[in-house]
Amino acid sequence: MAADVGLPAATGELTYNGYTFGSTMLVRNVSAVPVYNDNTTEVKYVRYSLTVEDVLAVTDAEAESDSRGTGVLLNNAYSRLLDPGKPLYYVDKGFRDFTINTGSDAFDVVYGPLPQMLEYQPIGNNRACRIVWQIVVHLARCLNSADEGLAAFGYGVTWALDTEGMTTRTINGYLEIAGSRNGDGIFESADSYRERILISSLPGFRRSQTYSLSADYRKLTWTITDTEIPSPFGFPTNVVDMQATHTISSSTRGAAFQNWNCTLSGTVKTPFNLPKSIAWTAIQSVLGDRIRRVGENALTQTQNEDDGEKPKKSQYLITSVSISEDIYSFVTRFSVGYTIYGAKLEEIFVKSGLWRRPPGSFSEWQATMSDVFGARGFANLFHDESDVIIIDLCGNQDIPPIEMFSTKTEPSDFLVAFPLNKCPEPESSWMEYSLELNIKSDNGTIVHRVLEQDDLPKTSENVPDGFDPGQEAGLFFDGTQPSMYVQQTGGPKYEVFITGHAVRVGHKIPLPRIKKIAGREVTETTQDVSQKIIENKGCAIYAAKWTIGYVIDKPPDQLIEFPYDPAANKGKLEEDGE
Known part of the structure; x- marks a missing residue:
């Protein structure tokens, strides 16, 4: 127990963790230090430091019953006064009252109160001692002692x-x-x-x-x-990343700069919370936007009329699809090939959608x-x-x-439909067309050679193998040879042959027919034709080749036109029809 040694009686109360200081307790010092935030713009809390001293003493009777003297009192003080985070009750001491961690008032905001030291000084052998105790409290600057948030x-x-x-x-x-x-x-x-x-x-x-x-x-x-x-363009919605390359090309054969081979390829990275097959939805959004442009009439009506042509609707055919999934990641690789039919060079940039902004925006993508x-x-x-x-x-x-x-859940899966090919219109269905026109003229001249009755003379008899060193250079004509007889038949003969091959999507290939050429009537004489289906991409792809011969009743008296090419939409030629 604390003994009265004649010091002025203390007012108020100081209790920490169940240890109550006696009337001999004196407050040495109380300091309040503001602790600022990292950018020193506001006080996070105030660090209060409380230092007090007290005198402990035992009576004669207590000393006789327990030789440890003040040690008994100090053991209790140490066990209670050095345990952090316990209730602190400090009132009526001439400073701000602290009622901390009691459950009815404020809590220390740095897991305190935090005892800092307990100092012991004997003043009467083991019968009396002076202790100094310091504790730190962290409280909000405001008087309502906000202790959370x-x-x-x-x-x-x-x-x-x-x-x-x-x-x-x-x-x-x-x-x-x-x-x-x-x-x-x-x-x-x-x-x-x-x-x-x-x-x-x-x-x-x-x-x-x-x-x-x-x-x-x-x-x-x-x-x-x-x-x-x-990227200048926003990704499709619901994908983390998408990289895509669009390539168009046309060969110099067949329907050059009329038919275009196109490829859309790249990668799609999907998020964890959505099925990986959402990648195909993203691919379709870009692919669908571009192939929808195929049917646009890129040239104006006036431009088409200037070319002597009616506006023509181009069409497309998907020719290949390749999808590659990284099974244990979120990446899907793709390549889709398709062909655009019936698009001029000056139209293809519009009809292919090249450089066109794909659907969606960064704001729409960000929202997902x-x-x-x-x-x-x-x-x-x-x-x-x-x-x-x-x-x-x-x-x-x-x-x-x-x-x-963690509340992580695995995504479900779903299937997506594949777009079916639509067969192109007949005028836009040609993948390749080659037609060659050959004319054979026979003017009716016949050459007769008369056979000699005697053996022909030998050119050299007594010379070794090789050239006769005595033979002079130049052409040698033997005037002793018999003459030839040249005769003319009743009239000349003119034959025309059309040779070619073609590849067409979704429509059979009609054979070219000539009814007149250079203003003259013709009669078919020979025909060598083969046809087959070479592929089926939802639409059958037909191939054919032919050689057809004709004879002209009279010699042509005007310029023969260049053969018809339906893939290029030039010239005139009668067809069988489908």
Whole structure:
């Protein structure tokens, strides 16, 4: 028990962790130091330091019954006054009253109160001693002693620009909360405030995030990096990333610069929370937008009339599809080939959709990326304050299991329809067409050679093998040979042959027919034709080749026109029809 040694009687009360100081207690010092946030703009809390001294003494009877004297009193003082985070009751001492961790008033915001020291000085052998005790309390600056919620928040921004003018914005920030004890645990973790960090993502930027929780669970530091996407166009919705290449080409054979081979290829990366087959939806959105342009009439009515042609609707045929899935990642690779029929060079850039903005925008894409850009990601890991156990040597505790909770769920799957080919219109169905016109003229001249009755003379008799060294250079005509007889028949004969081959989509190939040529009537004499189906891509692809001969009744008296080419839409030629 504390003894009265004649010091002035103290007023009020000081009790910590069940230890009550006696009337001999004196307050040596009370200080209040504001603790600022990292950018020194506001006070997080005030650090109060309380230093008191007291005198402990035992009576004669107590000393006789227990030779330890003041040691008995000090053991009680040490066990109670050096245990952190316990209730503190400090009232009517001429300073701000503290009623902390009692359950009815404020809580220390840094897991305190925190005892700093207990000093012992004997003043009468083991019968009396002086003790000095210091404790630190952390309270809000406001008098209502707010002891929960945010204590500090701040951030800084860095902008980095690359050589192409693309920007990377990095935001480094922190938040700090009041840390109050809940028995051997804590009331809340700073990680529970992560969703409150509301920094809008930028259209056309990707976001990466890093969060770090301090060991006392009161401070969460974070880095949010927004990197500009080097693309002029927004991705399709519901995909994390998409890279696509569109290629068009035309050969110099057949329907040159009328038929165009096109390929759309690339990769799609899907998010975790959606089926991977959503990649095909993204592919279809880009592919469908481009092939829809095929039917557009790129030339104006006036331009077509100037060319002497009616406006023609081009069409397409999908010729190949290749889809490659990375089974254990989120990447799908694709390549879709198709052919555009009946598009002139000056039209193809419109009809192919080349350089055209694909559907969607960065704002629409960003609206579907809330889970991707969210503060928890798809794993949804979080720190739970109920897992925290404050450990010390006196508690005899073991290391508790560390649970980082997750509500991650696997996505479902679904099937997507494949677009069927639509056979092109007849005038746009030609993949290749080659036609050659050959004319054979026979003017009716006949040459007769009369045979000699005698053997022909030998040119040289007594010379070795090889040339006769005496033979003179130049042409030699033997005037002794018999004459030839040249006669003319009744009239000349003119024959015409058309030779060619063709490949056509969705329609059979009619044979070319000549009824007149250069104003003259013709009669068919020979025909050599073969036809077959070489492929079927939803529409049959036909191939044919032919050689057809004709004879002309009279010699032509005008220029013979260039053969008809339906793939190029030039010339005139009668067809069988389908």
